[in-house]
Amino acid sequence: MKGSDGYRRRTRQLRITPKEKGKVRIRSVLASFSEKDKVSIKIDSRHQNIPHPRFNGRIGEVVGNQGRAYFVKFKEGKKEKTILVTPEHLRRI
Numbered sequence: 001m002k003g004s005d006g007y008r009r010r011t012r013q014l015r016i017t018p019k020e021k022g023k024v025r026i027r028s029v030l031a032s033f034s035e036k037d038k039v040s041i042k043i044d045s046r047h048q049n050i051p052h053p054r055f056n057g058r059i060g061e062v063v064g065n066q067g068r069a070y071f072v073k074f075k076e077g078k079k080e081k082t083i084l085v086t087p088e089h090l091r092r093i
């Protein structure tokens with residue numbers, strides 16, 4: 001049988017450890033960032049709307065927001081990329 005080619009494929013390693021299990025910290029969901037804040041993208045697999053797994057661990061700069069999500073800009077090689085990430089997947093640096 002052919003395996004799935006879904007958006008969350010090969011994300012088993014992103015599961016949370018038993019130590020982190022439990023209630024979702026409301027602080028991470030309600031976090032607010034201002035423009036030019038340096039942030040790190042750390043995927044929290046307890047939430048549905050995860051950014052693409054290849055962006056896990058990237059460090060970037062907040063350049064704007066849309067609703068409760070934030071635009072994060074970072075360099076990948078020579079290109080500058082901007083992705084939309086919800087606050088539960090962002091950590092301030």
